[in-house]
Amino acid sequence: MPPKPANPAPAAEFEYCEVCRYNHDQGRRHRYMRKHREELDAVVTRFRSKLSDLRRALLHGAPSSQPPRPRLWCPFCSVDLDSRSACGNAIYHLASGEHLKGVKDFLRKHGGAMDQVESLRISEDGLAKWEKVSKSLSTEAKKGTEGLIGPSLKPTKDIQNESTCDNLDSFSQTNFPSLSNTASYVVMPLQSPTNGEYHPISTACHVASSLSSALYATPCETLRPPITPWGSAETHKLQGAPPTNWFHSSGPETKCHQSTIIANGASPSISCSVHVRFRTIKIQQSDAGGNLSNGIGYCCSKANVHTGAPPPWLKANEYDPENFSIRSCGLFSSRERKLRKLNPKRVGAAWAERRRAEMEMEKRGEIVPETSDSNWLPNFGSVWQSGTRKESRKEFEKSHKLHDTKSNHELALDIKPYISKRMICSFLLQRLGVDKASDKDGGRPGVSAEEQLWRGPIDGFPCQAVSGMQMLGMPSKALTTQAAVAFLGTKH
Amino acid sequence: MGSALLPTLRRKAEVDATIRDTLDKVLVLRFGRAADTSCLQLDDVLAKSSWDISKFATVALVEMDSEEIQVYIDYFDITLVPATIFFFNAHHMKMDSGTPDHTKWIGSFSSKQDFIDVVEAIYRGAMKGKLIVSCPIPPERIPRFQLLFKDI
Secondary structure, three states, X not given: OOOOOOOOOOOOOOEEEOOOOEEEOOHHHHHHOHHHHHHHHHHHHXXXXXXXXXXXXXXXXXXXXXXXXXXXXXXXXXXXXHHHOOHHHHHHHHHOHHHHHHHHHHHHHHOOOHHHOHHHOOOHHHHHHHXXXXXXXXXXXXXXXXXXXXXXXXXOXXXXXXXXXXXXXXXXXXXXXXXXXXXXXXXXXXXXXXOOOOOXXXXXXXXXXHHHHHHHHOOOOOOOOOOXXXXXXXXXXXXXXXXXXXXOOOOXXXXXXXXXXXXHOOOHHHHHHHHHHHHHXXXXXXXXXXXXXXXXXXXXXXXXXXXXXXXXXXXXXXXXXXXXXXXXXXXXXXXXXXXHHOOOOOOOHHHHHHHHHHXXXXXXXXXXXXXXXXXXXXXXXXXXXXOOHHHHHHHHHHHHHHHHHHHHHHHHOOOOOOOOHHHHHHHHHHHHOOOHHHHHHXXXXXXXXXXXXXXXXXXXXXXXXXXXXXXXXXXXXXXXXXXXXXXXXXXX | OHHHHOOEEOOHHHHHHHHHHOOOOEEEEEXXXXXOHHHXXXXXXXXXXXXXXXXXXXXXXXXXXOOOOHHHHHHOOOOOOOEEEEEEOOEEEEEEOOOOOOOOEEOOOOOHHHHHHHHHHHHXXXXXXXXXXXXXXXXXXXXXXXXXOOOO
16 A cells, blocks of 8 residues: 655745735745735836836936935845946946846735836846936037046035135136137136146137036026016916916026036926927037037036025926826825715715715806706605605695695685676676677677677687776686686776 | 805895805705894804804705795795805705704704804715704703694
């Protein structure tokens, strides 16, 4: 008898699941647990959102000095990418084969779908693109930030050094060469480490760069765009005038302020919108002349609070659909939150929802508010109520209608003085002065005058009586017997 | 005086609109005549406390001598004045106060606090989905009356 296969170990080994963060003895079954799958989904989506931020920065060619996230933990390789101190390293890691292997291992171990590997790493194309952009940007930034003090390599984020670039000195020296239109050879401070190879700048180049330096250094109010307060900007908008947007107007100073926003690290939406313009500027500048890219870098580093540049929040004068949508979303969410707090089982909850939607639509003018519904009544439980409150309303409406018709009937039967036909006849004859003798001539043959009178067109009403009533102003349409009697009674 | 501070409804359409458009709040409708002495006291209480309860209730006065209001007078079966009726999301709210009529509050409130308590009890009950609540006021402060039943 062959020995029975050994049972699986009674107490399976405990294993730590780094996704769920606890020890379990469920073995390979664990990865199919609902909780584990939810956790895995959460981890992957969290990482993906961080990665998308990074990608956005990558696409826009953000300088490596500005990491899009303060921290980035790679859950697949268990590496804190922030600890490597630069965003560039994070990007290199995410594009590396090591990371790819880590992602694959992680997904295999925790039971994720393998088709999402590509969405969890950065492709080589993206890396190459980013490298190209960041290289050009970093050279410009370097040239701009490393000023007169020397070729010492400082961290690019050093704001203090950026602000102390001796612009004021240069301003006093340059003395607005471009404005006075004297393209003289003014000695410019060194903008970048030249390693001893300092070539005198060409005239055009010199004018442009000195102009830019003057613009940034100057405290002069004529060159600086006036800082428009919120209110005035709003009124401009309301009047339908073109927005007084300094960022749209052409000219060197506006370009510089645009780049200010980039340098100050504005919110992603703003920097995104500005970046396009930044590129266009770059093209213009490179058209102008060889060394002018230096000027851009210089501008980027210089325009800040010390040089009187408008703060980035004034940028919001411009219509920004993203900002707007965020604001409206905020309002909506607060209202939603308020509504969500209410008990969904409260009295008339469904009715309130419907009515609220109706009111919204009425406010927007999509539907016409009901004003003609005069028979509307709310539900009301009467004292002797049995059944729903709607029933009591229906009963009331029914009885109300009955009551109405009854009261109408009573009103109609109200006036009933008895007047004999003979009396009417004699009255009319007297009134109209009808002569019996004259009737004999015009009357029908073989019928007495009185008899002829009685054969009227309506209900045997006398013809003369009808005509007489028409004379009195009574329409013949309304000549029912009862009405005529009533009429006569009142007239009499 | 109180009637001058509170909105007074004289047409059926106004009452309809008030009932329909008061959402997620208690609507307090006082049926009566502003000149009545008993109404004067109630109006005073309502006007003084309307600010305190304004977050969860709206108070309106209905002039019951108006021609158009007579439908409501019949429908709500109002014979004794002043009569106060409560609504929540266009649903009538009843209150069991130990009197023969649960559908409305007859007479005045002895103090502001009593009225606020009543409205609060109704609001809390309505938010829990209850169409009838019990009166939070002690019975000695509830005005007594007798119903004379017609047509029975």
